[in-house]
Amino acid sequence: MKKGKATIHDIAEKLNITASTVSRALNDNPRISENTKKQVIKMAKQLNYQPNHIASALRSGKSKLIGVLVPTANRNFFSSVVRGIEEIANELDYKVIISQSYEDFEKEVQTVDALLNARVDGIIASIGKNTDSFDHFKKVLDKGIPLILFDRITNELDVSQVVIDDYLGAYEVTKHLIDQGCKRIVHFTSPKKINIYRERLRGYEDALRDAQIPLDSDLIEESNMQLEDGRTSMENILRKGVSFDAVFSSSDYAVMGAMQVLREHKISVPDQVKLAGFGNEPFTSFTAPPITTVDQKSIPMGRVTAETFFELLKSENKKKATHKTVLKPELIIRESSLNKS
Amino acid sequence: MKKGKATIHDIAEKLNITASTVSRALNDNPRISENTKKQVIKMAKQLNYQPNHIASALRSGKSKLIGVLVPTANRNFFSSVVRGIEEIANELDYKVIISQSYEDFEKEVQTVDALLNARVDGIIASIGKNTDSFDHFKKVLDKGIPLILFDRITNELDVSQVVIDDYLGAYEVTKHLIDQGCKRIVHFTSPKKINIYRERLRGYEDALRDAQIPLDSDLIEESNMQLEDGRTSMENILRKGVSFDAVFSSSDYAVMGAMQVLREHKISVPDQVKLAGFGNEPFTSFTAPPITTVDQKSIPMGRVTAETFFELLKSENKKKATHKTVLKPELIIRESSLNKS
């Protein structure tokens, strides 16, 4: 009793049938009669039977585990996506192993390896900023393990992916700033060649172009996009003495840094300089003034990602067609970018 | 080759020895000669052998997985602790399954069950706010699975635990406010009977008492401590018209809400009202003004928790003595609680 041991053999014995039958009954195999199934299920309950997933995994080769790899769980966006994935996975009786690469390439490679070793049935990943080689992911594909990417993706891998339309988000937020009368818009971006920053930069540029505002490379600041980097970038701009009337940062953290520096320099937001970020991190809503940003639709992204993933998992070796889903971001306009009315 | 299949049998075959020997060699068993070990290791590398943890787990009963259960990974404190745990676990060749209860009791119960089903070798948990029954954890203990708690703990379970000195943190921050001249200090706390809020309340009360300042229940606001709740609490206080010159909130989020409301009411922080929170969430450092708070020493807590856990894991059924580690918190004084000098 206490031992929490009951196996299918125990059930079989009590019922005077074999373990095979029990196994099939439990898995709702059509070859077993309804009556037997009922008895088995009843006895299982009675003995407080808990299936041993390990044994099942060994034999069937399916661990019912899926690995989710994110740069960091400590970001609203990622943790929300993870939550969406978890919800769907749990419904389907899959367990999720969350692991973090901490934006570190080495760690990312190791982690993928670790997931493989843990025999996950598939991997859902968002790649790190510093990742520029994809052999670790190719290894996953070579092993025939389902892989899909979300948000931070790459074209070097032939896999399905789910992203938001970063280009559109950036275009809209830039256009919004222009509509507010801004003409000299600073842009914070990353030197890393990952898709999201590239697309946002493109959106920024096109919005300017469409408004006939000349691009000025002096207004582009590259950095790692953390809060401190945002501070540095802002200081650089001030030091250079270029004129500007807005900042659109590809990261909420960096724009927060910029806001601090502006405040220290007694430059008023939004009166003198308008600000906009990207990501809709919760803190953007409770700064003074609240910061305009772009919501990345983390919840839908989590769900869509999970759905796409499980479709792939079901189809197994069948369908090969990879698929890219693009979700629409949402512009969240707040005080930091608005003219006083 | 491509199949990524190599097992210990393959290695054995190539070397003309048995799988037992290979297994022992790989596990550095003293019964195997150094020479054989070398050969085995070399061949393993050559065949690109990857141990099948599932098989190993089934036979040995050790999955090398540990479950970490937190209310939410989306909080700096928890994600930092998790990171500390991960680091140590990985060093010891354990994999960590992070799971979240989302402060939901049902979900917490299910999740513990899921971890058990995944055959984790042990569980490290921080309990949800709404948890008031602990049968799910007792089940873990009954199964003889190592369990330890951190931060959000309970005395109803005889397990080792790691916490910070919430009492001391609250005492110090309250004393700090008193030292700044405050005499009417509002306190935000939770109606939930979990240890952290109880202790913080106690620290607050004792600090007042020691300074001969009368306690006033009108100054205590109970809520769920999210940002919105902080807003509501602050508005309640203002509506009640009680006089106050400071707010000490047991949560950074709630104090943020309070700050917003004060701003909306044109009440100046820190001139008219001083503010302090608890938790040292990153955003407290970049609000205007930055908010005084108490750092919970998440990194050390993660490491200590992991160390305590693995000691327990090693000692197995031996040592039973549970142990409570109390870390010192750190008062982080920022502008929100300081008089202009």
Place this chain on the structure above:
DNA sequence: TGTATTAAGGCAATCGATTGCATATATAAA
């Protein structure tokens, strides 16, 4: 020289569930 130890491996069972193939009734078609 004979017996006790130690060292180095081998053998085979085992962990618990799954599954291809075989078997035994029962029902249906001829």
Place this chain on the structure above:
DNA sequence: TTTATATATGCAATCGATTGCCTTAATACA
């Protein structure tokens, strides 16, 4: 009645690694 066809279940191998016990050979001790 006989032969095909389901239907329901049993048998036994299997997944890959681990481990208790046994065997052999070599070294040590009397």
